[in-house]
Amino acid sequence: MPDSTFETHTVNASIITIGDELLIGQVVDTNSAWMARELNKAGIWLNRRVAVGDKKQEIIQALEEESRESMIILITGGLGPTADDITKPVLCEYFGGSMVINEAAMENVKNIFARQNRPMLERNIQQAEVPDNCTVIQNPRGTAPGMWFEKDGRIYVSMPGVPHEMKGMMTDYVIPHLQQYFTFPFIDHRTLVTFGIGESFLAETIKEWEARLPGRLKLAYLPNYGMVRLRITGIDNDSNRLQQSLNDEFEKLKALVAGWLVVDEDQTLPQVIGSMLLQREKTMATAESCTGGFIAHLITSVAGSSNWYKGTVVSYANEAKENILGVQKSTLETQGAVSEATVEQMAQNIRHKMNTDYALATSGIMGPEGGTAQKPVGTVWIAACNAGRTLTAQFHFRYDRQRNIEMTSYYALNLLRKLIVSENSGE
Amino acid sequence: MPDSTFETHTVNASIITIGDELLIGQVVDTNSAWMARELNKAGIWLNRRVAVGDKKQEIIQALEEESRESMIILITGGLGPTADDITKPVLCEYFGGSMVINEAAMENVKNIFARQNRPMLERNIQQAEVPDNCTVIQNPRGTAPGMWFEKDGRIYVSMPGVPHEMKGMMTDYVIPHLQQYFTFPFIDHRTLVTFGIGESFLAETIKEWEARLPGRLKLAYLPNYGMVRLRITGIDNDSNRLQQSLNDEFEKLKALVAGWLVVDEDQTLPQVIGSMLLQREKTMATAESCTGGFIAHLITSVAGSSNWYKGTVVSYANEAKENILGVQKSTLETQGAVSEATVEQMAQNIRHKMNTDYALATSGIMGPEGGTAQKPVGTVWIAACNAGRTLTAQFHFRYDRQRNIEMTSYYALNLLRKLIVSENSGE
Numbered sequence: 001m002p003d004s005t006f007e008t009h010t011v012n013a014s015i016i017t018i019g020d021e022l023l024i025g026q027v028v029d030t031n032s033a034w035m036a037r038e039l040n041k042a043g044i045w046l047n048r049r050v051a052v053g054d055k056k057q058e059i060i061q062a063l064e065e066e067s068r069e070s071m072i073i074l075i076t077g078g079l080g081p082t083a084d085d086i087t088k089p090v091l092c093e094y095f096g097g098s099m100v101i102n103e104a105a106m107e108n109v110k111n112i113f114a115r116q117n118r119p120m121l122e123r124n125i126q127q128a129e130v131p132d133n134c135t136v137i138q139n140p141r142g143t144a145p146g147m148w149f150e151k152d153g154r155i156y157v158s159m160p161g162v163p164h165e166m167k168g169m170m171t172d173y174v175i176p177h178l179q180q181y182f183t184f185p186f187i188d189h190r191t192l193v194t195f196g197i198g199e200s201f202l203a204e205t206i207k208e209w210e211a212r213l214p215g216r217l218k219l220a221y222l223p224n225y226g227m228v229r230l231r232i233t234g235i236d237n238d239s240n241r242l243q244q245s246l247n248d249e250f251e252k253l254k255a256l257v258a259g260w261l262v263v264d265e266d267q268t269l270p271q272v273i274g275s276m277l278l279q280r281e282k283t284m285a286t287a288e289s290c291t292g293g294f295i296a297h298l299i300t301s302v303a304g305s306s307n308w309y310k311g312t313v314v315s316y317a318n319e320a321k322e323n324i325l326g327v328q329k330s331t332l333e334t335q336g337a338v339s340e341a342t343v344e345q346m347a348q349n350i351r352h353k354m355n356t357d358y359a360l361a362t363s364g365i366m367g368p369e370g371g372t373a374q375k376p377v378g379t380v381w382i383a384a385c386n387a388g389r390t391l392t393a394q395f396h397f398r399y400d401r402q403r404n405i406e407m408t409s410y411y412a413l414n415l416l417r418k419l420i421v422s423e424n425s426g427e
Numbered sequence: 428m429p430d431s432t433f434e435t436h437t438v439n440a441s442i443i444t445i446g447d448e449l450l451i452g453q454v455v456d457t458n459s460a461w462m463a464r465e466l467n468k469a470g471i472w473l474n475r476r477v478a479v480g481d482k483k484q485e486i487i488q489a490l491e492e493e494s495r496e497s498m499i500i501l502i503t504g505g506l507g508p509t510a511d512d513i514t515k516p517v518l519c520e521y522f523g524g525s526m527v528i529n530e531a532a533m534e535n536v537k538n539i540f541a542r543q544n545r546p547m548l549e550r551n552i553q554q555a556e557v558p559d560n561c562t563v564i565q566n567p568r569g570t571a572p573g574m575w576f577e578k579d580g581r582i583y584v585s586m587p588g589v590p591h592e593m594k595g596m597m598t599d600y601v602i603p604h605l606q607q608y609f610t611f612p613f614i615d616h617r618t619l620v621t622f623g624i625g626e627s628f629l630a631e632t633i634k635e636w637e638a639r640l641p642g643r644l645k646l647a648y649l650p651n652y653g654m655v656r657l658r659i660t661g662i663d664n665d666s667n668r669l670q671q672s673l674n675d676e677f678e679k680l681k682a683l684v685a686g687w688l689v690v691d692e693d694q695t696l697p698q699v700i701g702s703m704l705l706q707r708e709k710t711m712a713t714a715e716s717c718t719g720g721f722i723a724h725l726i727t728s729v730a731g732s733s734n735w736y737k738g739t740v741v742s743y744a745n746e747a748k749e750n751i752l753g754v755q756k757s758t759l760e761t762q763g764a765v766s767e768a769t770v771e772q773m774a775q776n777i778r779h780k781m782n783t784d785y786a787l788a789t790s791g792i793m794g795p796e797g798g799t800a801q802k803p804v805g806t807v808w809i810a811a812c813n814a815g816r817t818l819t820a821q822f823h824f825r826y827d828r829q830r831n832i833e834m835t836s837y838y839a840l841n842l843l844r845k846l847i848v849s850e851n852s853g854e
Contacts, residue, residue: 021649023473024616024660025463026693029456032478036452046450048485051459051476058475065492082630082648083637121631164826189451203509204548210510221509222448233451266453285747292727293720296741300719303795303828310744313751314723317737320712320781324740324751354747368730399591401730 010235011182012047013039014066018078018087019161020053031076031163035170042175043184044072045235054078059090063156071154072178077161079144081123088131088147091158095149097131104138105130105145112143137173141165148177155181186239190250191231191266194257195414199223202230206256214245225410227262227269262417269413270299276420277308277358284416285354286312287325287346289337290364290380295409310354315346325349338363338375340392343383351385360384360416364395366404380408384416391419437662438609439474440466441493445505445514446588447480458503458590462597469602470611471499472662481505486517490583498581499605504588506571508550515558515574518585522576524558531565532557532572539570564600568592575604582608613666617677618658618693621684622841626650629657633683641672652837654689654696689844696840697726703847704735704785711843712781713739714752714773716764717791717807722836737781742773752776765790765802767819770810778812787811787843791822793831807835811843818846 015035021027029051036046047070052058059078066073078087092099106128113120127143130136137146137157142165149156157174159166194202199221203210210219216236222229232249236242254264263272277284286295296312299305315321318332321342326349331341346361364380371377378397383390393415397404442462448454456478463473474497479485486505493500505514519526533555540547554570557563564573564584569592576583584601586593621629626648630637637646643663649656659676663669681691690699704711713722723739726732742748745759748769753776758768773788791807798804805824810817820842824831 020645020647020660022460022476023463024467024647024658025460025465025473026647026649026656026658027651028460033449033452033455036450038452040451046452047480048489049449049476049478053474062475080648080650081627083634084645084647118625118628121627123630124627164830167827198545200508200548200551201545203550207510218447218511220447220451220453220511221507222453223507229453231451231453233447288720292732293715293723293739293741294727296720297724300721300741300743301829301832305719306743306797311747311751312720312739312741314720314727314739314741316727316733317781320738323782324738324780353751354744355750370733400594402728403591405728 010045011043011072011184012070013044013072013074014047014070015049016059016062016066016073016075017049017051017161018054018059018075019051020084022051022077023053031161031166034163034167035074038170038175040187040189042179043187044178045187054084054086056086056090059087060094063094067152067154071182073154073156074174075156075158076166079127079158079160081121081127081143087158088129091134091147091149091156092131095131095133095151095156097133099129100132102128102130102136102145105136108138108140108145109143137169139165139169141168146173148174185235185237186242187233187235188242188246189231189233189266190246191229192250192254192257192264193262193267193272194228194230194260195226195262197228197257197260199228202228202257202260206253209249209252209256213249216242217245217249225407226414227410229266230257231266262414268298268302269410269417270302270305273413273417273420274299274302274305274308276417280420282357283308283310284358284360285310285350285356286359287350287361288312288314289316289321289346289362290366291362291405291409291412292316294405295360295362295412298409298413310356313350313353321346325353336375338365338379338381340381340383340394343381344385344390344392347383347385347390358384358386358416358420360412362408362412364404364408366401366408368401378404380404382408382412382415384412384419386419386423389419389423391415437472438470438499438611439497440471440499440501441474441497442476443486443489443493443500443502444476444478444588445481445486445502446478447511449478449504450480458588458593461590461594462501462503465597465602467614467616469606470614471605472614481511481513483513483517486514487521490521494579494581498609500581500583501601502583502585503593506554506585506587508548508554508570514585515556518561518574518576518583519558522558522560522578522583524560526556527559529555529557529563529572532563535565535567535572536570564596566592566596568595573600575601612662612664613669614660614662615669615673616658616660616693617673618656619677619681619684619691620689620694620699621655621657621687622653622689624655624684624687626655629655629684629687633680636676636679636683640676643669644672644676652834653841654837656693657684658693689841695725695729696837696844697729697732700840700844700847701726701729701732701735703844707847709784710735710737711785711787712737712777712783713786714777714788715739715741716743716748716773716789717793718789718832718836718839719743721832722787722789722839725836725840737783740777740780748773752780763802765792765806765808767808767810767821770808771812771817771819774810774812774817785811785813785843785847787839789835789839791831791835793828793835795828805831807831809835809839809842811839811846813846813850816846816850818842
């Protein structure tokens with residue numbers, strides 16, 4: 001048997017998202033990325049994603065095009081109770097069915113309204129209507145049922161666009177049933193994260209290794225926030241060969257990028273820090289000015305972070321820096337809120353107040369207003385400390401407000417990571 | 428002249444995003460939503476969005492399909508310096524050109540590396556190569572230039588996938604040049620935000636009005652976090668008629684939903700609260716437990732929020748609730764951290780500590796761990812206070828951790844909004 005490659009032996013899927021809100025830009029599509037990940041884990045290769053408006057002709061055209069491309073067509077959106085939601089009647093017509101009430105779906109709609117103690121409307125009852133030529137996928141999380149159609153050996157699944165409803169349906173029903181219906185090749189990944197090396201320089205460092213990768217493996221560069229994630233994706237009908245290949249090449253890659261390696265898993269920086277702190281039985285706190293709680297949010301988005309993270313003080317106002325964080329008035333007056341001395345005091349004081357092993361502090365000017373000649377927009381000071389040492393760093397970011405906040409947060413988290421690592425290695 | 432409708436008189440655009448990272452789900456596509464908004468403002472109707480992988484055949488197929496659909500095809504991604512980036516050679520071949528060095532782009536690449544004091548590699552120099560049959564769009568924010576192709580009356584623009592680079596190029600070059608090239612109809616919107624009424628009930632309330640909307644106007648429902656945004660989109664070649672229509676219908680709609688109306692603009696809740704506080708010359712602070720800094724992040728993402736927001740204390744650990752927020756030890760012991768008494772004290776104490784007019788506090792169990800029989804995962808207490816009053820509310824959310832955090836944050840912000848509004852109206 002020849003090596004499988006990315007071009008063969010795969011069952012391809014397409015995603016069609018339906019809704020004018022996607023075309024007018026009021027909603028960011030987070031569903032597709034989640035669906036892509038789940039498909040991938042199951043060995044299904046996502047071929048294309050298409051977004052169309054709530055218009056019959058466009059929906060039908062997308063169905064026809066994707067039918068030519070893929071064996072599996074996943075459709076989200078347009079199943080709500082309002083007049084702009086037309087996915088269900090369009091699918092009914094496209095697959096040549098007629099609408100019938102589904103009793104289980106009706107029970108579900110009634111239960112949801114009874115539980116919420118809300119009156120049920122005619123249009124809610126209509127949500128229990130489905131085409132008679134589909135398999136109904138019940139939706140305990142919402143009023144719109146999913147629909148599973150089969151035609152010419154292809155599978156079409158229509159799901160609500162509400163993220164947690166779609167996710168529940170994918171996990172409980174769609175993925176397991178697709179796995180019964182098709183035989184998939186094995187797809188697997190290895191991911192590592194680097195910090196502090198540019199994408200080009202990284203590519204140069206590993207180009208000879210990359211050129212010799214076997215055909216069943218493929219490398220991707222995913223740069224963001226000063227980090228570059230490197231992901232090897234493998235696809236093969238032979239599971240053992242795939243794992244062996246991935247393991248061999250991943251070890252070589254790790255050796256090549258050792259100097260910049262943050263972690264050899266697909267983790268976020270807060271997850272990496274959390275693992276290190278848990279392992280060492282240490283805790284941390286933060287004192288944020290310019291990042292405005294974003295570091296705390298990144299950390300507390302990690303489940304179980306209460307085991308190692310005690311909290312933050314966001315001192316947007318100078319008086320909060322003085323009164324709650326105990327930064328000296330003289331420091332604020334002579335050196336300013338955005339200064340090395342201020343972030344040092346913020347980090348050291350929050351560590352004492354929160355009674356933690358480590359602490360992290362930020363202060364800067366995120367824009368669009370607030371810059372001066374000496375301290376233009378984008379000027380940032382960060383500090384990370386433990387009982388014995390305080391590391392500081394200054395940056396000048398030149399992005400918009402949102403990205404300046406994000407960049408500062410990730411660079412600050414990386415400074416703390418370096419402090420923890422260096423302590424351990426006795427640097 | 429007959430009324431224009433959504434089907435006629437429009438110059439349509441398509442977006443093609445290129446990159447395996449989008450198909451494997453490691454990256455959420457936020458570019459498309461931003462681009463859609465900018466196109467819309469300029470009077471360009473986005474028809475379809477397609478995401479394809481870094482494969483020549485798929486890119487070419489997408490170009491051919493979208494050429495049949497749209498007059499404007501915007502392409503992002505695949506312009507980086509690494510081997511998986513193939514957009515540029517594929518476009519060069521598709522449009523029948525050959526590669527040449529662009530001197531201005533070369534200068535730009537050299538400047539960027541000189542400024543960052545980094546060595547320049549051969550692959551960086553190659554980024555200054557462009558097809559000889561395109562107009563080069565310079566990119567002061569990064570090393571990859573953009574490319575503007577014209578063929579059969581259609582415009583194709585290729586831009587980097589890095590958001591701030593793409594955004595700069597769109598604003599500085601692409602939109603103004605498209606406006607010179609085509610004549611667009613007028614597109615405009617009116618948006619309002621409701622809180623506390625379900626999508627179905629809202630639809631029922633306004634269905635007679637909606638059914639009578641003129642053909643040039645269209646209504647969309649955008650539910651999220653307990654809010655429903657209602658957006659009227661209008662498209663017309665006659666600007667005066669369009670504005671008159673939009674104004675008339677928007678007034679009628681506002682009257683119909685007055686009982687649930689938060690704001691009659693497309694604003695976020697933090698923006699609404701910020702406007703109210705600025706107008707009243709008041710300030711606020713927050714004390715967050717379960718929301719972990721997310722409320723602070725939402726607020727501090729609003730430019731100028733330092734004028735009305737003083738900061739937050741995120742007290743993830745009980746000792747922080749005691750030591751920094753001054754919650755009574757006896758309250759924590761007898762009623763627990765997730766209780767009405769605790770959030771009342773958190774709100775009142777942070778208001779004093781931060782010396783503000785208003786304060787907001789949250790405490791709850793976001794999951795997946797930490798629930799008990801009495802207080803299951805999703806149990807949340809929130810409090811909003813001013814000098815004279817403290818409002819509290821309890822919720823039971825049943826989503827995943829991330830969404831529980833988001834829902835709690837928005838319901839808390841809405842409680843504060845109601846407190847501010849009620850104070851003003853003397854309720």
